[in-house]
Amino acid sequence: MIRAIYPGSFDPVTLGHLDIIQRAARNFDELIVGVLNNQSKHPLFTVEERVKMLKEVSGKILNVRIMSFSGLLVDFAKEEKANCIIRGLRAITDFEYELQMAQTNSILNSEVDTMFLTASNDYSYLSSTTVKEIASFGGNIEKFVPKEICSRIYEKYSGKR
Numbered sequence: 001m002i003r004a005i006y007p008g009s010f011d012p013v014t015l016g017h018l019d020i021i022q023r024a025a026r027n028f029d030e031l032i033v034g035v036l037n038n039q040s041k042h043p044l045f046t047v048e049e050r051v052k053m054l055k056e057v058s059g060k061i062l063n064v065r066i067m068s069f070s071g072l073l074v075d076f077a078k079e080e081k082a083n084c085i086i087r088g089l090r091a092i093t094d095f096e097y098e099l100q101m102a103q104t105n106s107i108l109n110s111e112v113d114t115m116f117l118t119a120s121n122d123y124s125y126l127s128s129t130t131v132k133e134i135a136s137f138g139g140n141i142e143k144f145v146p147k148e149i150c151s152r153i154y155e156k157y158s159g160k161r
C-alpha cells in the first residue's frame with residue numbers, strides 16, 4: 001500500500017486544491033488530505049469546518065481520507081504510515097518556500113519524500129487568500145471554489161461589510 005499525504009491549510013479549499021487531490025489520488029493507493037490545525041495562523045474557518053468542506057467536495061473519491069493534524073507534518077506522516085508528501089506548485093514564486101519545506105522535512109525524517117504536482121494551467125493563479133479577498137468584497141467566487149462551499153465563504157463575511 002503506497003500512501004501519500006497532501007497537507008495544507010485549506011482555508012478554504014479551492015478548485016486548485018481539488019485538482020491536486022484528484023490527480024494525486026490517481027497515483028497512490030491512498031491519499032490522506034492533512035488539514036493543519038494551527039490557531040496561530042488565525043484561519044477564517046475552524047479546522048472542523050475545513051475538514052467538513054473537504055469531505056463534502058472530495059467524498060466521491062474512494063481512496064481519499066480527510067484528517068486534521070497538529071504538530072510536525074513528518075510526525076503525522078509517520079503516524080499514518082505515509083512516506084510521501086504531495087505539494088502543488090503554481091509558479092516559481094512558490095518554489096523557494098516549497099523547496100525549503102521539503103528539505104527541512106527530509107532532514108527531520110529522511111524516509112519521507114516530497115513530490116510536487118504542477119498546478120493545472122486553469123488554476124495556476126489561484127489561492128485561498130485571493131478567494132477570501134474577493135469574497136470579503138462581495139465578488140463572485142464561483143470560478144474559484146467548489147460550488148457546494150460558496151455560500152459558506154460568503155456567510156463568514158456577512159455583516160462585516
Ligand code: PNS
Nearest residue numbers: 007008009010036071072073074101104
Ligand atoms: O497550505 P499551506 O498553509 O501552504 O500549508 C503549509 C503546511 C501545513 C504544509 C506547513 O505549514 C506544515 O507542514 N506545517 C506543519 C508544521 C511543520 O511540520 N513544520 C516544519 C516543516 S517546514
